[in-house]
Amino acid sequence: MAEANAIAKGKKENKSNSQLMGVWIRLKKNRLAIFGLVILILLILMAIFADILAPYGYDEQNLQNTFQTPNLEHPFGTDEFGRDILSRIIYGSRISLQVGIIAVGIAVIIGGFLGAVAGYFSGKVDNIIMRCMDVLLSIPQMLLAISIVAALGNSLANLMIAVGVSSIPQYARIVRASVISIKNQEFVESAKATGSNDLRIIFKHVIPNCLAPVIVQATLGIGLAILTAAGLSFIGLGIKPPTPEWGAMLSGGRMYIRDYPHLTLFPGIAIVVTIFAFNVLGDGLRDALDPKLKQ
């Protein structure tokens, strides 16, 4: 037992300086995860260079060209207003990524901070914070998001806030669990012994060591956030037309699904592919970070 540890210890001693290098090496071996990563990079590039890549504007209507099936001029066909679906999908990636990243960003920062405070200080503070989280968790995420958008009004920003806030409890829980296990480690005691105050300990010593599970959850969470946003736009909340959000496109094409399935097919595929990519990357990151978690 001690020997296996020594051997494992020996294994680590020859790694290059940064632990990040080790994570990257392990991640590289997971072909599926790298596949997901590639898709995401393409998605990001697509979002950034949408103006160059999209053959048409996302709201360019051409009422004489409605409901065209995929052809050379419109590889994904056109919708009920004659707009090019391919271009709308491309511009849609901007929205989806924005929503995903910002919503998760809100959740990680607020949820993470609350979880860290709850975990570190324990007692009453912990109780109060976590009971609030429980209240949030008791409401189904979708319903919570719906009520927030309904209250704040339809807009992209409110969509992001709604999805973000409804995700806060998850991150609070994860960070809290990490913090509890770390704060009892001797290096935290050591920081106290050399005079660090609580705030410094939380930010410099505890939080950096909690990142691994948060990174995994956040990666998976972005996919989920995109899905939630798509769901909200599907029922007409959050997005105002003609914004090319994939969920809204799904909703808009619903009525024509029997005659013109391509209106829903392509945004559907876009959603599936994006979620898939985030999921396999998230899983891969979890595996790559795991041995470090044990150490």
Place this chain on the structure above:
Amino acid sequence: MERVLIDVRDLKKYFNTKQGTLHAVDGLNFQVLKGETLGLVGESGCGKSTTGRAILRLHEPTSGEVIYDGEDILKYNNKKMKEMRRKMQIVFQDPYSSLNPRLSVFELIADPLYVNKGVVPKNQIEEKVKYTMELVGLEKRLINSYPHELDGGRRQRVGIARALVLNPEFIVLDEPVSALDVSIQSQILNLLDELQEKLSLTYIFVAHDLSVVKHISDRIAVMYLGNIVELTDYKKIFEDPLHPYTQALLSAIPIPKVGIKRERIMLEGDVPSPINPGPGCVFYGRCRNRKDMCKEVKPEFEEKKPGHFVACHIV
């Protein structure tokens, strides 16, 4: 006549648990002399680690006094205590969990200097870190390495460097070599010895291994269930152990020599729980010399022979 650096009076640390009050440290009275190494020995649950931490206020004591250089530090407010911490440091047992895995050797040793501005001016911090590394025998090339790249012995040296960098007077060494291989142990013990001489340090050395404690200590205190049962200089404790527990402890140690016939004093049963202990002597349940009064009355910790303190009715 040596100066008393720390005077511990009736130190208690209790923890509240579901089953009752855990008497981790139950009324300790002892002194630490300037420049000495006081060994604190005992088995698991005796309270030796808690004692070390309570003196440093890493665990807040439940009651009692810790008089450092004439002043009771338990009464200090946060600000004064932070200043005080520069003088009293700790080295931990586990070199794997006592270093933040995200910080490099440089950052680990420099951290106390950033927190305690004024000990070393900012532009001299790097110098101080390098100097301290040399002091503890760490190769300069390791300055940007991370803990996971170092073996146990080197990690422990980093831990020691962290403790030294604020120029302390007093260090609690909490089982600093227990987690190390035998061949590395001796290196670290020699280092601690050297440093004590060079830097005029006072140590409390907590350990469960009596032979290690004997080697490095001037005086040794034996603890059992939150109490010191015997305290005397390192030679006498082995030549003339007075308390029945000390005697049993010494006889239980396997000696790396063949052909020695020893009378083994076997203690029966297990170490009892420190939760809600009874009124009398803590060792009553396993003592082969016990009398009736031992069950009811807790013995005083007294100087039975010159420089030799024992807590026992029979002696």
Place this chain on the structure above:
Amino acid sequence: MGNLLEIKNLSIEYVTDERTNKAVNNLNLKIREGETLGFVGETGAGKTTTALGIMRLVPSPPGRIVSGEIIFEGENLLEKTEKEMREIRGNKISMIFQDPMTSLNPIMTVGEQIEEVIKLHEDLPKDELRKRAEAMLETVGIRKERFDDYPHEFSGGMKQRVVIAMGLACNPKLIIADEPTTALDVTIQAQVLELMKELKVKFNTSMLLITHDLGVVAETCDYVAIMYAGSVLEYGNVERIYNNPLHPYTVGLFNSIPSLDEDKDKLDVIPGTPPDPANLPTGCKFHPRCSKCMEICKQKMPEPIEVEEGHYVSCFLYDKDVKEGR
């Protein structure tokens, strides 16, 4: 009286994409019936891997038995099928692990756990099974009324006794004990060691006792093998080795332990650190730390030499050919 267990030229590696750890290198060992062999070495020396190798429990991947033979009762264990090995484990060869906290199943009573070992190898009616298990508990000094108690109701020392009871339940020929008392307090360790000595006499079991504590070896073992970086550097009868250690590593080990009866100012130190099993030195694995290192030590691996009867050293200092200038 032949050897109960004989290991010849055993080599075991752990192979991963990044590195290959040579945990055991050309190990030679023997244990006779009724004998207790102490297996001493520091972390990473390969002791646990050897024990797992004997039991054929080396996790594979990444472990791999590269070469060698493990002859038990005349048969090579490395050639046996998994089914045959299962009949041997717990029955003819038992293993006791270091940490009693994790070697007992927390949701089974201690009695059931002892019964399970017996059930696997013998067909007994239910009441006889229980009687046997109760008898084992009594043998290790636990009242049989505690049969239905769960592991968490026992202290560390008691748990270790239960583990020993499980190890002895089928009266094995050989017990491999991997640091059985390291996690225990000194006074409890004394109790458990006494128990092991009594049982050794009562059952006449052979034991391979893995430890880093030279005191424990002196108390309980007949023979001792000093291990370093996967090979045995010195082997012999405990008395001989303790009174006359020959290999520089063994001498260094003895000198670096603080002793209870001597007063030493400074401890003698073995400089440097144990080698990385993936990057072992050439020649004698100890040569980088050896004060008596010669040229030949860097190039060739010394073979065991019988210096006095039953006392073997793997060191060129004792090689007559080398001394005479070859």
